Amino acid sequence: MGLKGKLIGSIEVKCGGHSIHDIIHTNPHHIPNIAPNVLNHFEIHEGETIKVGSIVSWKFNQGGNEILFKDVVESVDLEKKSITWKVIGGNMLELYNSFIVITSSEHQWTTVTLQYEKKTEDTPEPLTLLGVLLNGLKDIESHLLKK
Template sequence: MGVKGKLIGSVEVKCGGHLVHDIFHTNTHQIPNICRGKIKHFEIHEGGTIKAGSVVSWKYNDDGKDKIAKQVIEAVDPQKKSITWKVVGGDLLELYNSFTTIISCDHQWATWTFVYEKKTEETPEPLVLLGFALDLIKDIEGHHLLKK
């Protein structure tokens, strides 16, 4: 059995957490245009929209390398403005036995939570990926602030 871990990172959002949640929940297809260079492609394979049970994939550039993540949406909570995504395929599963991401937003904060199980003790903590995820929030915030 691998080593379990949990990382949480939050960033203040001046545009409002509800707008960030909206992008991830109902306008996810816009993320590659908003986060150019980071997110190359987003696709919904099953489910048609972002809802529990939907299967999605991302092509992204992490630390100069093109990567893929295939995920199942485990939960969408409109009240808490959170979405839980479980990785079921792609590059992350080369290092981790399991990897779940949760994005939650409130009025002023967007928070990423990573819950994972490393394959070995030597597997690094996903700190670079957490920085990448927080940068996505900043890109989305910048997009909304430019529209104002």
Template sequence: MGLKGKLIASVEVKCGGHSIHDFFHIHTHHIPTISPSIINHFEIHEGETVKVGSIVSWNYNEAGQKKFIKQVIEAIDPDKKSITWKVIEGDVLKLYNSFTAILSCEHEWTTWTIEYKKKTEDILEPLIQLGLLLDLTKDIERHLLKK
């Protein structure tokens, strides 16, 4: 069993993947209001909301525990409707040497990819984190469909 891994999950969204991408790109600051059971707080530390090089942080709930994560926006591809966040600080780095989340949206599909490197082989794959991203996507979809 290796230390490096990649998890990929896609979810169909009735509002269209482009709407999910646009929400993460433009309205990120609204996510704690839309999905308070998952995200408690979002903050921009450097740069603009979602621009390459921006540094953002999230307070979130994972398995009933409060967690923190700080990320740098590594890439945005408006044509592919993708955003890449690399973790630079936070609870997830207690288990993983590196952790990157990639959102990509195509037609009615939203896909999350997590690329990670575990500190030791006995650490579990980040299935809980992937599940949180999928649940967050569904919360945003419900919000967009209400409009």
């Protein structure tokens, strides 16, 4: 059994993938208000916005448990509407040696990719987390469609 894995989930969004990317890239501090059942907290620790080198933290709800990510933004591709976040702290690193989250959007689709290395073969695949992140994207879409 391999310890490295990749999970990819995509959802079709009526508001356009570019709109989802714009919220994540330029207004991530609004996401806890947009998706309070998914995201409890967002904070920028270093940097002013989501730029390469910015350090941010997120607190998610997963089945009644709080998941904390502290990330450094590794890359932002405005043309491809993609952001790569490397987890550098938080309780996700209790189960995984490395964890990267990639958000990308194109046309009517938004995609979340999780790349990870489990500490042991018994560590579960982060399927529930992928579902939580996709639900957050659906909440962002609903918010944008109300406007």
